[in-house]
Amino acid sequence: AQSVTQLGSHVSVSEGALVLLRCNYSSSVPPYLFWYVQYPNQGLQLLLKYTTGATLVKGINGFEAEFKKSETSFHLTKPSAHMSDAAEYFCAVSESGGGADGLTFGKGTHLIIQP
């Protein structure tokens, strides 16, 4: 069975600093991996995804993530944090590729940006 672990329920960084949100997954087959962002009182918005091919994936709002099979990780980074990045971030995995059976989500990381 697939699973996702997000390290740190809360992460606080200063504006302009590097953002690093950690995600480790467990999957019995090559996974499809996703990062979603949720702003207060809104639904989830796709930031980026890894399916196959290049392991460094670029997404919206300057975020990127690198798939490391040997470490079963898919950490999310952004070189310079902005106040507007404050939100809840979810890592998710799918084994079925086509999303036939839904996504398995981590418990989320709340990103706090200090001025």
Next chain:
Amino acid sequence: IAGITQAPTSQILAAGRRMTLRCTQDMRHNAMYWYRQDLGLGLRLIHYSNTAGTTGKGEVPDGYSVSRANTDDFPLTLASAVPSQTSVYFCASSPGTSGEQYFGPGTRLTVT
């Protein structure tokens, strides 16, 4: 283009009452899903449908039922609500090509 709409936006419901949460998408996606979001637990899959006429159980299906009569609509029914079903419910859809899902704005349900 609206994407995915959910109704109602929020609802307070007495325990034991029946409730249907509505979800409609206009993207002609084959697959649709219902998740519940609870603080500290992330999102958990309740039910899914790969195509009209088929449904399947997710991680937490007990107390919920779904139907998929057509491509666009995927209602979620609570036959007899209990307080533990207090949550925020999200509907999502997927074209099914590479797994990404698109989410609605959510329904906040409080069962008293």
